[in-house]
Amino acid sequence: MAILVHDVRKSFHLQKDREIIALNDVSLGVEDQEFVCLLGPSGCGKSTLLKIIAGLEQASSGWVEIDGQKITAPSSDRAIVFQDYALFPWRTVVENVQFGLDLRKVPAKEARKKALEYLSLVNLCNFANVYPHQLSGGMKQRVAIARALVLEPKILLLDEPFGALDAFTRMQLQFELTSICKKNSPTVIFVTHDIDEAIYLGDRVVIMTPNPGKVNAIVNVQLPKPRNRTDYDFNKIRDRVFREFSLVTETSLEYVI
Amino acid sequence: MAILVHDVRKSFHLQKDREIIALNDVSLGVEDQEFVCLLGPSGCGKSTLLKIIAGLEQASSGWVEIDGQKITAPSSDRAIVFQDYALFPWRTVVENVQFGLDLRKVPAKEARKKALEYLSLVNLCNFANVYPHQLSGGMKQRVAIARALVLEPKILLLDEPFGALDAFTRMQLQFELTSICKKNSPTVIFVTHDIDEAIYLGDRVVIMTPNPGKVNAIVNVQLPKPRNRTDYDFNKIRDRVFREFSLVTETSLEYVI
Amino acid sequence: MSDSSSFRYRITRVIRKIIAIIVFVVTWQILVSNNVMSPLMFGNLPSPVEVGETFIVVLQKQVYYYHILASFGRILAGSLAALPLAVFLGLIIGLSRVTEDLLLSIFDMLRPIPQISWIPVAILIFPSVEGSIIFITFLGAFFPILVNTIAGVANVNPSLIIAAKSMNATKLQLLRYVYLPGIIPNIFTGFTIGIGVSWMSVIAAEMISGKYGIGYYTWTSYTLMAYSETIIGMITIGAMGTVCFELIKIIEKSLLKWREEIGG
Amino acid sequence: MSDSSSFRYRITRVIRKIIAIIVFVVTWQILVSNNVMSPLMFGNLPSPVEVGETFIVVLQKQVYYYHILASFGRILAGSLAALPLAVFLGLIIGLSRVTEDLLLSIFDMLRPIPQISWIPVAILIFPSVEGSIIFITFLGAFFPILVNTIAGVANVNPSLIIAAKSMNATKLQLLRYVYLPGIIPNIFTGFTIGIGVSWMSVIAAEMISGKYGIGYYTWTSYTLMAYSETIIGMITIGAMGTVCFELIKIIEKSLLKWREEIGG
Amino acid sequence: GCSGKNQSSTTGSAVETPKSQKEIVKIGIGYQAPTAQTWGALIIKNKKLYEKYLQEKYPDKVFEIEWFNSPSGPPLTNNMIAGKLQLALMGDMPILINGEQGQTSRNYKSVFLAFDGKGVGGKNQAILTPKGSNIKMEDLKGKTISTILGSSAHRMLLVALDKYGLTNEVTIVNQDVTVGMSNIEQNKIFAHATWEPYPSLIQTKGIGDVLLDGSETNVDYLDGVVADRIWVENNQEYAVAFLKALIESHKFIRENPEEAARIFQEESQYPLDVTKKIVQNVRFDAAIYSKDITTLAGSRDFLKKLEKLKSIDLNKFVDDQYLKAAFKELGYKYPTDAELKGDWIPLK
Numbered sequence A, B: 001m002a003i004l005v006h007d008v009r010k011s012f013h014l015q016k017d018r019e020i021i022a023l024n025d026v027s028l029g030v031e032d033q034e035f036v037c038l039l040g041p042s043g044c045g046k047s048t049l050l051k052i053i054a055g056l057e058q059a060s061s062g063w064v065e066i067d068g069q070k071i072t073a074p075s076s077d078r079a080i081v082f083q084d085y086a087l088f089p090w091r092t093v094v095e096n097v098q099f100g101l102d103l104r105k106v107p108a109k110e111a112r113k114k115a116l117e118y119l120s121l122v123n124l125c126n127f128a129n130v131y132p133h134q135l136s137g138g139m140k141q142r143v144a145i146a147r148a149l150v151l152e153p154k155i156l157l158l159d160e161p162f163g164a165l166d167a168f169t170r171m172q173l174q175f176e177l178t179s180i181c182k183k184n185s186p187t188v189i190f191v192t193h194d195i196d197e198a199i200y201l202g203d204r205v206v207i208m209t210p211n212p213g214k215v216n217a218i219v220n221v222q223l224p225k226p227r228n229r230t231d232y233d234f235n236k237i238r239d240r241v242f243r244e245f246s247l248v249t250e251t252s253l254e255y256v257i
Numbered sequence C, D: 001m002s003d004s005s006s007f008r009y010r011i012t013r014v015i016r017k018i019i020a021i022i023v024f025v026v027t028w029q030i031l032v033s034n035n036v037m038s039p040l041m042f043g044n045l046p047s048p049v050e051v052g053e054t055f056i057v058v059l060q061k062q063v064y065y066y067h068i069l070a071s072f073g074r075i076l077a078g079s080l081a082a083l084p085l086a087v088f089l090g091l092i093i094g095l096s097r098v099t100e101d102l103l104l105s106i107f108d109m110l111r112p113i114p115q116i117s118w119i120p121v122a123i124l125i126f127p128s129v130e131g132s133i134i135f136i137t138f139l140g141a142f143f144p145i146l147v148n149t150i151a152g153v154a155n156v157n158p159s160l161i162i163a164a165k166s167m168n169a170t171k172l173q174l175l176r177y178v179y180l181p182g183i184i185p186n187i188f189t190g191f192t193i194g195i196g197v198s199w200m201s202v203i204a205a206e207m208i209s210g211k212y213g214i215g216y217y218t219w220t221s222y223t224l225m226a227y228s229e230t231i232i233g234m235i236t237i238g239a240m241g242t243v244c245f246e247l248i249k250i251i252e253k254s255l256l257k258w259r260e261e262i263g264g
Numbered sequence E: 001g002c003s004g005k006n007q008s009s010t011t012g013s014a015v016e017t018p019k020s021q022k023e024i025v026k027i028g029i030g031y032q033a034p035t036a037q038t039w040g041a042l043i044i045k046n047k048k049l050y051e052k053y054l055q056e057k058y059p060d061k062v063f064e065i066e067w068f069n070s071p072s073g074p075p076l077t078n079n080m081i082a083g084k085l086q087l088a089l090m091g092d093m094p095i096l097i098n099g100e101q102g103q104t105s106r107n108y109k110s111v112f113l114a115f116d117g118k119g120v121g122g123k124n125q126a127i128l129t130p131k132g133s134n135i136k137m138e139d140l141k142g143k144t145i146s147t148i149l150g151s152s153a154h155r156m157l158l159v160a161l162d163k164y165g166l167t168n169e170v171t172i173v174n175q176d177v178t179v180g181m182s183n184i185e186q187n188k189i190f191a192h193a194t195w196e197p198y199p200s201l202i203q204t205k206g207i208g209d210v211l212l213d214g215s216e217t218n219v220d221y222l223d224g225v226v227a228d229r230i231w232v233e234n235n236q237e238y239a240v241a242f243l244k245a246l247i248e249s250h251k252f253i254r255e256n257p258e259e260a261a262r263i264f265q266e267e268s269q270y271p272l273d274v275t276k277k278i279v280q281n282v283r284f285d286a287a288i289y290s291k292d293i294t295t296l297a298g299s300r301d302f303l304k305k306l307e308k309l310k311s312i313d314l315n316k317f318v319d320d321q322y323l324k325a326a327f328k329e330l331g332y333k334y335p336t337d338a339e340l341k342g343d344w345i346p347l348k
């Protein structure tokens, strides 16, 4: 499914009549089955944009179209993975993965079977009956991803899914995500802080700037997947993204301080 | 001051008589004024090692010498910056920085003056009378660093100090840390997950492996500071560290799952 | 600290606790037998030996167990009636500002009124004495459960709510799959506190009982100036409160397996 | 939600609360004037109009204010005496396993005993009536503060303790610079709950007052079968509890500036 | 004046005050507004009679009298044991329990000084029924009746039931007067046995009827004054002064019934119509007749039977020497020994 973000503007009221412009007239097109990475400093509106696309927030003006249809509410076509996993602590791993199916009233047996299938896809079969608090961070993240994938969404929205992981676990999960996408071919929007990660995963890297949040630059990454981080072309693209960033960093310095 | 870690072993008792070996006979020498980065996956004992050097934990066997003296307790020569900042929420920024001086019974006026000095060093003068919860993550981290620096320690121990920051704030703080170290020339041990960061900052990068925690490899980084991340030599060293890592990642894969 | 769970260490702790209680009782005995009257008039108290002797006699009387049973029944009735009502009201108050404003302001008004002063009202509006008593134990349990349920609803992790919404959950599904399981720990907390308060109010409630109940027993012992029996009543009520507390903890532990180690 | 703090919205909320209370009072009036006797015998209650009329009379009597003042003084005395003692004990219990085992087991034993049943003991050991009453209000405040202080000590962020230790803090400095400021929010919570419980126990305590006190007033009104006055007593106690609660909240807010927005 | 108990530093003891150089003496007195038979105390309190007689004797001292109102007898005894009250007025059953405590406690001795309100043949007690229930004693068969167990009303109830042959036919439950009254008011209980002022109160309020007047049982209902014996022995004049005040209050009630009823109303808060009836129905008479001792002995046996009392020696407990001294000092005539052996003599 193709996504079209059309002049989306989002502002929040804070206390004492202060207004924050989280997104300022953002436009962006994502093609069917494309993997787009959103890259940008804290507070530039990445999560807000993702939530608007998911239908969890309303844009203040502008709109989002999916395959030409304006969206207003969450739909089963789209699944979102939150940065903080948002696993239900009172449900076991498999019950968590089942959650969306339970809501859809899929018969329990069938739901469980499907959930286990997707758990094996993320190498977590052995942990099906364990509670989330007994998992490591990386395992939790994979459960959250499985919970999204089991719904077989046409659009997968991932909000800094590997943000809290160490370099090693992160690389492994990046690899796994690439293979899953090869198999299911959803349209993906992937939010990240990490330049390497964005280049490793994305077909395009969208660089955003804060105050107010807007799209600053888009870098195409035309390398075959899975990519090699120590590759010459990879490093060339990294240099380019770095340069785009330095500009961002300079303009946003006052924000950082 | 030079640090010598001599065959340090540390094990923890968990419930039901299970024992975890956090550090297995780790030996490491750090020269006076050297900047050493500790790199390794989650659970390989980096924090434990740092705490033992700080004198906050006792080694199960082996010992740590500083300038030839065995250490047993915290000392004012060494200052540690924790990953979670550990700022006192009931103290303003400047009062936090003053904390160590208050403990040393430095007269209030003098302590405040010195604290403000170090706050200006980390560009936070304007926030002296603000409470920690009103700061962004990067600002908090700088307060924690100022709180350590104000004690003018001969040894600075930093535990993933930039772990939670986005790429941009992180780069800025890395730059600032380099200049501070140039000025005060402490011996530094810097724990991190991030390969680029380790190479950007360290004179040497010590790569650790988990289960049980031990030193796996040491990479020298002989580049002038401040370093350029897009530099050819920088990328060459990154490739080397990556290779060391792949080995680590492979051996620790079962751990990650 | 590293051996905090070893067997020997646990034994040491139990021994320390026993020592503490022995010291407490012995001190009490010494204060009484030496007839200490200043600064406080401990000499007026019955000694632990006297209380113990009376206790042995009391324990052999069947009526003592009737008293306990009667109180237990009332508190169970009161707190079990309070549970669903308080949870229901807590949910609808927690989920909507409108019901919060309409209902919570009334409950906030009623909450700080001491149970004991509900006696006259309870007697006036309930057709039976038993009803009045249960009403008072009910009040004891109701407010803690209500307050905790409301707090629980407010504390349900908003990410979970958004997560469920992102998967197209209806309002009812949200309630069933997210809010209800999410507030169960709070309900338990509320119920534990509530049943405690219920036991605390048992004397006030049973002042009007007329026949059975450990609160009634304690109060009538007092009117007879039978101090040993009064103290036995106090001890019994304290012990019953503790027993209920521990029972609920056990149920909670077995029901909330997923919390086992988070809480620890 | 986005306009939750707008002036209009706040007005709406206040209006809703007022409506709620009006509906409550009107319902009560209707129940009484129609002499509803089933399922509950609301017809027996005095109507809000009667209560209101009596209230107007009572408000003009000086003695009413004496009663309030007397209770206020006792609760202040009791809870202010409880505060330092409970904090001190809470600290030493929270900081060491040994004192925990020795002291906490005794307090855990005493805690579930209802305040009202302390009356006989209080009278026996205290040389003055006022002392006995204050002791009971003291008990009401003591345990919540103790429990919260202990919890507070356990919850002091361990990173902060390690941080202070890494800067060479002595034990006393740890106490002064880390534990004490760290538990102040808990002390406030405990004190708020404690003063609430203290007000709840004021009737039990003042049953034995013999002269003044709003609890005494409520109870003697009851023995006079003057139900309007009894309800006025209930309302007054409830209101006083709320007033104390709000007062402490204000003090807390101004003292704990650093928490201002974390809590919000 | 010296204090009776070394431990009671605030009450009943003398404190030197440097300002006025006058000795301050504090005396605590307990009474029960909800028991009309102790209302002699209300007159003493209202008209400050005790202060008057104390001052007469000790012009150099300052007396602070602490009046302590209690909902029932037990808190009074409780406070006396703790040395907080030196004198208390209570009903016959609490008096006996107080006496027993005085003979068994280590720190407390008590003495019975005089009577206050007396009810002729139990006239000041009654079995009450809800308004308009129109039942007779016989109808009580198989029903539930409430009263305060171990009170004189309980005793009266048992005697009455016995008289009608219903002793084993009814269930008796324990209920505080206030609860019993509410239950009568709301027709939740068949009957409740209690004492003044409640029978008058429910009649005045029109919420209940008197099924049986205690006078049918012909068992007197007596309230009186007990005191801390050690205090009395150390401060005999204080005790005598109190009894003088008591005698004067009784005289006042007899001579100014209207005014007395008004004072009752003011002090106890019960309606004037009720207090007027009390003035008529209760005999305020301090004298200790032999038949009164017999009544107490009967109550003692009753409590023993209920296992609410173990033993008490009435001869040691009751001491009329102070009462006689009070009469003498006032110049009034105390009934002669012969008169005391007989029936109550009419009060002038």
Ligand SMILES: Nc1ncnc2c1ncn2[C@@H]1O[C@H](COP(=O)(O)OP(=O)(O)OP(=O)(O)O)[C@@H](O)[C@H]1O
Residues within 6 Å of the ligand: A012, A013, A014, A020, A021, A022, A040, A041, A042, A043, A044, A045, A046, A047, A048, A049, A213, B166
């Ligand atoms: N519910 C809200 N109420 C008020 N302001 C909000 C809300 N949600 C987001 N904002 C504001 O909107 C801006 C963008 O927030 P957003 O969460 O989209 O940033 P982000 O790019 O995801 O940052 P991060 O990398 O830290 O996750 C921020 O300034 C934030 O303070």
Ligand SMILES: Nc1ncnc2c1ncn2[C@@H]1O[C@H](COP(=O)(O)OP(=O)(O)OP(=O)(O)O)[C@@H](O)[C@H]1O
Residues within 6 Å of the ligand: A166, B012, B013, B014, B020, B021, B022, B040, B041, B042, B043, B044, B045, B046, B047, B048, B049, B213
């Ligand atoms: N206080 C403790 N009690 C028991 N086990 C501990 C304790 N502290 C650390 N460990 C264990 O020791 C091992 C090393 O822990 P450590 O915190 O040093 O890891 P780390 O390298 O700092 O990891 P991370 O990158 O996640 O911070 C882990 O397996 C951990 O579970």
Ligand SMILES: [Mg+2]
Residues within 6 Å of the ligand: A046, A047, A048, A159
């Ligand atoms: Mg975000």
Ligand SMILES: [Mg+2]
Residues within 6 Å of the ligand: B046, B047, B048, B159
């Ligand atoms: Mg660590």
